[in-house]
Amino acid sequence: MATTKTSSGSLRSYLITRLLLVIPMVWILVTLVFFVLRVVGNPIKSAFGQLPPEEIARREHAAGLDRPLITQYWSYLKNVAHLDFGVALTDHTPISEILRVNGAATLELTFWAVVFALAVGVPLGRIAARHRDRFPDVGLRLFGVLAYAIPVFFLGLLLKLLFSVQLGWLPVSGRASPEVEVAINEVTPNTHLYLINSILYGDNEYIWDVIKHTILPAVALGLLVAGIFLRLVRVNLLQTLRSDYVEAARARGIRERRVVRKHAFKNALIPVITVMGLQIAALLGGAVLTEETFEWQGIGYKLVYYLGRQDYIAVQGIVTAIAVIVALISFLIDVIAAVIDPRVRY
Amino acid sequence: MSVNLPELEGTETALALSGGGRKHSRIPGVDAMRATAGFQRGMLVAGVVIVLFFAVLALFAPWIAPYGFDDDRTADGKVFGRLIAPSSQNWFGTTAGGEDVFSRVVWGAQTALEVILLAVSISIVVGVPLGLVSGYLGGWLDRMLVLVTDALFAFPSLLLAIIVNIAIVGGTSSQVGGILAAAISITVVYVPQYFRVVRNATVAAREEPYVEAARALGAPKYVVMLRYIFGNVVQTVPVIATLNAGDAILTLAGLGFLGYGIEPSAGAEWGHDLSRAVSDTAAGIWWTGLYPGIAIVLIVVGVTLVGESLNDVLNPLLRTAKVSQVVLPERAAEQPE
Numbered sequence: 001m002a003t004t005k006t007s008s009g010s011l012r013s014y015l016i017t018r019l020l021l022v023i024p025m026v027w028i029l030v031t032l033v034f035f036v037l038r039v040v041g042n043p044i045k046s047a048f049g050q051l052p053p054e055e056i057a058r059r060e061h062a063a064g065l066d067r068p069l070i071t072q073y074w075s076y077l078k079n080v081a082h083l084d085f086g087v088a089l090t091d092h093t094p095i096s097e098i099l100r101v102n103g104a105a106t107l108e109l110t111f112w113a114v115v116f117a118l119a120v121g122v123p124l125g126r127i128a129a130r131h132r133d134r135f136p137d138v139g140l141r142l143f144g145v146l147a148y149a150i151p152v153f154f155l156g157l158l159l160k161l162l163f164s165v166q167l168g169w170l171p172v173s174g175r176a177s178p179e180v181e182v183a184i185n186e187v188t189p190n191t192h193l194y195l196i197n198s199i200l201y202g203d204n205e206y207i208w209d210v211i212k213h214t215i216l217p218a219v220a221l222g223l224l225v226a227g228i229f230l231r232l233v234r235v236n237l238l239q240t241l242r243s244d245y246v247e248a249a250r251a252r253g254i255r256e257r258r259v260v261r262k263h264a265f266k267n268a269l270i271p272v273i274t275v276m277g278l279q280i281a282a283l284l285g286g287a288v289l290t291e292e293t294f295e296w297q298g299i300g301y302k303l304v305y306y307l308g309r310q311d312y313i314a315v316q317g318i319v320t321a322i323a324v325i326v327a328l329i330s331f332l333i334d335v336i337a338a339v340i341d342p343r344v345r346y
Numbered sequence: 347m348s349v350n351l352p353e354l355e356g357t358e359t360a361l362a363l364s365g366g367g368r369k370h371s372r373i374p375g376v377d378a379m380r381a382t383a384g385f386q387r388g389m390l391v392a393g394v395v396i397v398l399f400f401a402v403l404a405l406f407a408p409w410i411a412p413y414g415f416d417d418d419r420t421a422d423g424k425v426f427g428r429l430i431a432p433s434s435q436n437w438f439g440t441t442a443g444g445e446d447v448f449s450r451v452v453w454g455a456q457t458a459l460e461v462i463l464l465a466v467s468i469s470i471v472v473g474v475p476l477g478l479v480s481g482y483l484g485g486w487l488d489r490m491l492v493l494v495t496d497a498l499f500a501f502p503s504l505l506l507a508i509i510v511n512i513a514i515v516g517g518t519s520s521q522v523g524g525i526l527a528a529a530i531s532i533t534v535v536y537v538p539q540y541f542r543v544v545r546n547a548t549v550a551a552r553e554e555p556y557v558e559a560a561r562a563l564g565a566p567k568y569v570v571m572l573r574y575i576f577g578n579v580v581q582t583v584p585v586i587a588t589l590n591a592g593d594a595i596l597t598l599a600g601l602g603f604l605g606y607g608i609e610p611s612a613g614a615e616w617g618h619d620l621s622r623a624v625s626d627t628a629a630g631i632w633w634t635g636l637y638p639g640i641a642i643v644l645i646v647v648g649v650t651l652v653g654e655s656l657n658d659v660l661n662p663l664l665r666t667a668k669v670s671q672v673v674l675p676e677r678a679a680e681q682p683e
Contacts, residue, residue: 024493025497025500028497028498029501032497036512036513037509145651148592148646148650149596150639150642150643151596151603151643153617157620157623157627158639160627161627164627165627165628172628278500280500281499281500281501281502281503288502288604289604292603292604304604307508308605319505322502323501326502327500330500
C-alpha cells in the first residue's frame with residue numbers, strides 16, 4: 001500500500017493520502033461482511049430457529065431487521081462510523097464490551113507473541129543471511145519452512161502434550177487459574193490485562209500464575225510469526241548485502257562481520273517493517289486459532305463462540321471491529337515506515 | 347587447466363530459462379531442476395517427493411486405507427472401541443468416535459488434494475483473466491478492483507473464508523457440496539493474489555513496444571490481451587499457485603479446526619480431527635492429534651519446498667550462484683606476459 005501517488009513527496013501529504021485510504025478499506029470490508037452474512041438469511045432465524053414464527057417476527061421487528069436491507073445497511077454504516085458495532089442477539093452483550101474485555105486478552109496474547117517472534121525471528125534471519133547456503137542457513141531455512149507449515153493449533157497441541165501433560169510444568173489452558181482470575185478481576189482500575197492486573201494486586205504467586213498461563217499460547221502464536229520474520233529478514237539482508245555500498249565497504253577491507261552489523265543490517269530492516277504491517281492479518285488470524293486451542297478468552301475465542309451459536313449479528317460486529325483494528329494498525333505501521341524511510345513517501 | 351569462475355553465476359540459469367541458445371526441455375520442471383544446484387536442488391527434490399507421496403496416498407486411498415473414513419468396526423463387524431492406543435489392528439489408534447486414525451489420515455489426503463486442486467484452479471480461472479482485463483483497460487473498474495483486493499489482503503484470510511463458507515453452505519452437507527463449498531471459500535482468499543500479480547504485470551507490459559506495435563497494426567483489444575500480453579504475464583502464476591497450495595491446505599485445516607469446511611460425515615479432514623483431539627490431550631491421549639497434525643505439516647512442507655525453490659530459481663535476486671568448472675584452452679607456451 002506504499003504505492004500511493006502524491007504530487008509532492010512530503011510526509012504530511014503522504015500521511016493524509018494514506019489515512020484517506022483507511023476509509024474505503026474499512027467500508028469495503030464492512031459492506032462485504034454485511035451482505036455476505038445476510039445471504040444466509042435472517043439473523044434472528046439462524047440464532048433462534050427453535051422459537052415459534054410469531055416470536056421470531058416480533059424479535060425481528062424489535063431489532064429493526066424487518067426493514068428493507070438497504071435501510072439496515074445504511075443505519076449499520078452510520079453506527080460503525082460512530083464505532084458502535086451493535087449488540088449480540090443471543091446474550092445481549094454489546095460488541096464494544098467484548099472489545100474492551102476480550103480485546104485486552106487478545107492484545108496481551110499478540111503482544112507477547114510478537115515479542116517472542118522479534119526476539120527469535122530477527123536474529124535468526126540475520127544469522128541465516130550471514131552464512132548463506134552453509135549449514136546454519138540450511139538449518140534455519142528449514143526451520144522457517146517448518147514454522148510456517150505447522151498450524152498453530154497443532155503446535156499448541158504438541159506443546160500442551162509435552163509441557164502440560166508429560167512434564168506438568170505449565171497449565172493446559174486459560175489465562176489464569178480460576179481463583180486467581182476472580183481475585184485479579186477485582187482490582188481497580190481493571191485493565192483486563194491480566195499481567196498488569198496481577199501486578200496491581202501485588203501477589204507474586206498470582207503474577208507467576210498469569211505468566212505460566214501465557215507462555216504456551218504466546219510461543220505457539222509467536223513461532224508462526226517468527227518464521228515469517230526470519231524469512232523476511234534473511235531475504236532483505238541478502239539483497240542488501242549485494243548492494244554497491246556494501247560491496248564498497250568490503251572493498252575497503254572491513255571485515256564481513258562488521259559489514260553486516262554496521263552497514264547492512266539496519267538498512268535491511270527498513271523494508272521488513274513495511275512488510276510486517278501486512279502480517280497483522282496473519283497475526284490476528286493465528287490468534288483466533290490460538291485462542292480456540294488454549295481457551296484463551298480473547299476476541300477470536302468470542303468470535304468462534306458466536307459462530308457456533310449462529311449469532312450472526314455478533315459475528316458481523318466482531319468481524320467489522322477486527323477490520324477497523326487491522327486498518328488502523330496497518331496505517332500506523334505505514335506511518336512508522338514513512339518516518340524512518342523517506343523513499344516510502346512517494 | 348581448470349578454474350572456478352564465480353562471475354559466471356546465473357549464466358546457466360539464464361540460458362536454461364530463456365530457452366534461447368540452449369536446448370530446453372518440454373517436460374515441465376526439468377528446466378527448473380537444471381537451474382538449481384546443491385541445497386536448492388535438494389529442497390526441490392525433497393518437496394517433489396513429499397508431494398508425490400501424498401498424491402499417491404490420495405489417489406489410492408481406497409486401497410491403502412484399511413477401513414472407511416467413518417467406519418468404527420472391521421468389515422466383519424468387530425467394533426474397534428473408543429480411544430484405543432495404536433495396535434496391530436489400528437496402527438494409529440482410534441478416535442473418541444471409535445474410528446481408525448490411520449484410515450482417517452489417508453482419506454484426509456484425498457480430501458485435501460481435492461479441495462486444493464479445486465481451489466487453486468478456480469482462483470486462477472477467475473483471478474488471471476480479471477487481472478488481465480483490469481490491467482489492460484484500466485479506468486475506474488481497475489481502481490475499484492485494486493482497492494477491493496487491497497482491503498481483502500489486509501484482512502485475516504481465515505475469517506474471510508469462514509464468512510464465505512457460512513454464506514455458501516446454508517445447510518448442504520453432501521460430499522461434493524462440502525468439498526466444493528470449502529474450495530470456493532478458500533478461493534476468496536487467493537483470487538486477489540492472482541489478480542494483483544497479473545494486473546501489475548499487465549500494466550507494465552501495456553506500454554512495451556511490442557504491444558504498441560500490435561496496437562498500431564490494428565489488433566483488437568482482446569487479441570492484444572490474449573496473443574501478446576497473456577503469455578508474458580502468466581509466467582509467475584505457477585510459482586504463486588504452488589505457494590498458495592500450501593497456504594490453502596493450512597486454511598482448509600483452520601476452517602476444519604473451527605468447525606467449518608468439510609462436514610464430518612462427508613469426508614475425513616485433518617483440521618477437524620485435530621479440533622476433536624484438543625480435548626483428548628488433557629488426558630494424555632496423543633495419537634488422535636499427532637498423526638493428522640504430522641500429515642498437515644508434511645504436505646505443507648513439501649508444497650512449500652517446491653514453491654520456494656521455484657521462486658528462488660525464477661527470482662534472480664535470490665538465485666544461488668552455480669559455480670561452473672570452466673576448462674580454459676591450453677596457453678601457448680611463449681605468450682608474452
